Amino acid sequence: MSEAYQYLFGPVPSRRLGRSLGVDLIPFKRCTQDCVYCQLGETPCTVSERAEYVPMDAVLSELERWKASGGQADHITLAGSGEPTLHLRFDEVFKWVRERTEVRSVLLTNGSLLYLPAVRRSAALADKVKVTLSAWDEASFQQIHRPAQAITFERLVEGERAFREMYSGELSVEVFIVDGMNSQIEQCRKIAEIVRSIQPDRIDINTAVRPPAVAGVQPSSLEHLQELAALFGDRAVVTASFKQTDVSTDIVSREMLLGLIKRHPSGAKQLAQEFGVSPKELKQTLALMVSEGQLLMQDRGGETYYFCRG
Template structure:
């Protein structure tokens, strides 16, 4: 991406989505939950009030500019620094993508606001939607996700079920496994029974392979993940990038790395794999960004992770 944008980032290489342009409609870590495994860090408080968190006119102006001067991506994805459906204009962005490009749109949401008919109507404008279901009752939901006051597990499940009834595009459910919280086979059996009632097209099984907010949160092993995927049935696939195959090579500019790391802290090795680029050239760019004060490097679990410096 030649131009520098405030609300667009990437395209980010993705195994499933190819080159995915990100649209970030939410100020950093503004979310209806404060998940123990969140890579964005710990938030002071979760909230559920919907608003125009960033100016819609500026987001659409950036999309117009990107479409005119670049326009190359396999998907355009609403994701990034928090929960995109908190923005009252997220449906308008999806409508713009549909009306002005041939690129399929993707909404990555935690599903907590899908009990609201206006949120479901906006989400239905996406071609692909991914929601979350990693708990089986209110207590496990509170423990894993630490939601905002008033955000309940019942609303989450009923909202996701209602959306499936109304949405004919591709719906996937992400089940995020945290060691010792929802990693027992009996926990996953209860989650599987609920996921079945939603009837998604796909189930993505994930775990905390990148550094979470809570350093006590542990990922499960690839072998455990494979066993749990069997409980969730044939639609389930482990998507944690233990050894993710490389996506096609993309240009790795400092802005591209900054845009990605702002939303997902990463090691140089992970970035080299993501971008299918030589490790030494990634390290050189990261070192320059650290020297500039735009990134900081921190040791986690014996590896050096790069974080955005706010």
């Protein structure tokens, strides 16, 4: 994207979604949960109250500007700095996508507000929805996700099941594995049973490959994830490892890098893979952005990660 946008980022090349334009409706780290593995850091104060956190008219006008400038994407995805269903008018993005483009829309949500019928109705306007379910009871849910008071495990599961009943689009469930919290076979058997009751089209098995909110949170190994994935049946796929995308991007602008790093602090290798460019080239750009004060570098677990300054 050549022009500056406040609410749009990318398009980011993605193996599953092709070129995905991100729409961020929530101020940084406003979320219903405070997951121990969150790559954005800890949630200062969890919330469950829905509001117009950013002006929807401004978001829609950025989308119009992006379209008018010849913007191209395979998907438009609601994702970013917090939980998108907290925004009272998030359905309007999906309506815009349907009315104004041929592009398919995606909602990435932790699923915690789907117990509310209004949220389910709005979410059902997306062509694809991904929810999360990584616990098997209230205690494990509290330990991993540290939710706002109104959010309970029972509500989460009921909301996700009720959503599946009314939603005919593509529904994925992401199971986020945290070593030592939900990584045992018996624990995952219980999670798998609940996931089966939701009847998703696909199950993504993920783990904390990026720096987590809580120090000491460890990813599970690829081999262990593959063993766990087998418990979830043939719709389960391990998505944790960063793989080369099929999409090649010739030019990665600084704005694209900043848009992604702001929402997903990453290492040079991961960024290179996500954008489909050589790590060597990208490292030079990143070093320049560090020297000019746009980015900060931090060593985590022997790897260098880039963060947005401020």
